[in-house]
Amino acid sequence: MNWINNILNWINNFVIVWFNEYKVIFKDTGVITLFIIAIFIYPLIYSFAYNNELAKDIPIAIVDQDNSELSRKLITMIDASDEVKITFVTPNFQEAKIKFKKSNIHGIIHIPKDFDNKILGFETAVVSVYADASYMIIYKQIVTAATYSVGTMSAGVEIIRRTAKGDIIEEAMLERDPLPIESYALYNPKGGYATYVMPAVFIMILQQTLFLGIGLLGGTFKEKGYDKLLIPIGLKKGGTTSIVFGKSLAYFSIYILNTAYVVVIVSRMFSLPMRGSFVDVFIFLIPFIFAAIYLGQTIASFFKKREHALMALLFTSIPIVFLSGFSWPIDAMPRWQVWISQLFPSTPGIKGYLAITMRGAHFSDVFYNWMHIWALLIIYFISANLLIKKLFKKIHNTEIDNIAKIVSKKDSETVA
Secondary structure, three states, X not given: OHHHHHHHHHHHHHHHHHHHHHHHHHHOHHHHHHHHXXXXXXXXXXXXXXXXXXXXXXXXXXXXXXXXXXXXHHXXXXXXXXXXXXXXXXXOHHHHHHHHHOOOOOEEEEEOOOHHHHHHXXXXXXXXXXXXXXXXXXXHHHHHHHHXXXXXXXXXXXXXXXXXXXXXXXXXXXXXXXXXXXXXXXXXXXXXXXXXXXXXXXXXXXXXXXXXXXXXXXXHHHHHOHHHHOHHHHOOXXXXXXXXXXXXXXXXXXXXXXXXXXXXXXXXXXXXXOOOOHHHHHHHHHHHHHHHHHHHHHHHOOOOOHHHHHHHHXXXXXXXXXXXXXXXXXXXXXXXXXXXXXXXXHHHHXXXXXXXXXXXXXXXXXXXHHHHHHHHHHHHHHHHHHHHHHHHHHHHHHHHHHHHHHHHHHHHHHHO
């Protein structure tokens, strides 16, 4: 019967810690900002910013030094594309260059002086494209518009040349492109930026706000001595597990609602892909939330003051984002960075979440990522327990030493 009492005491302790943690959370405006307000606002801000999916009507200039019927036709074709918008046409390259340097335009398409004559003379005419490559999305759109327009005109000119020689138009078209390529943009047909980046950003927001909020609470506990309320529980057998688990349930109950808001409401508001099952998504993300919580508790045990959490975690947020694998392929990273990336729940979390939502993968397809998350959950649950137990013993020993000093001082005063 003793073991039953131990279990009941453990349950009683973790329930006390669980509901006490709600009081701590909702008394802290900084934590409320991170756990609730930031989660509500950040996904909306990012989603609205990228809602257009593609950068369109990028301002460019045309330097037309030929001013022929063919050059004007090419200009019309370029201007008809969705990617760019021609703001002005000039024969003076220096004038366009000045506007480019002032950032009035983001690209220049140069049509040379002998453009028409070379084409009619069956020679190669070169159209030059100068695009702002410091912003890859802008560069891609300008080059796409120029390549498509010039390629279409080039194909038309080649077909006209061959039919003028007596070729049948069908044969001329076949000879012009004897090995056609058909490309299919899978999972993101429009090549949209929001579809690419936002699902991964959602996972990062959930993880990083958890880290920051738990870090703030950990620093505040040490700074203001709130941990002393938990020492009697923590020093009991199995007491630290009830503390870690009780706190985690408080955080989880808030973040499962945050996850539902982000995955269901925000994703639907902005028509982000959800090709998999919501059931699979939530089964996959539940251990992810707990793994992030236990890693947050592990990290928080090192902070002695509230501001330490903000400084350390804000500093590490950007490296964690880049190591997560959605902005740059993990396989292309140095091996030591790959190993570091595997320590964060966001790495398997993003990979599995994208597989389910973007590709419509079944749960069996992301099982390896799910097990990776479970392994991190167990490791960080153990580390959080060990560090918190060590902390409580240190506080308890310090209190005993202080009491001994007070008693010793009183004894010496009595003897005197």
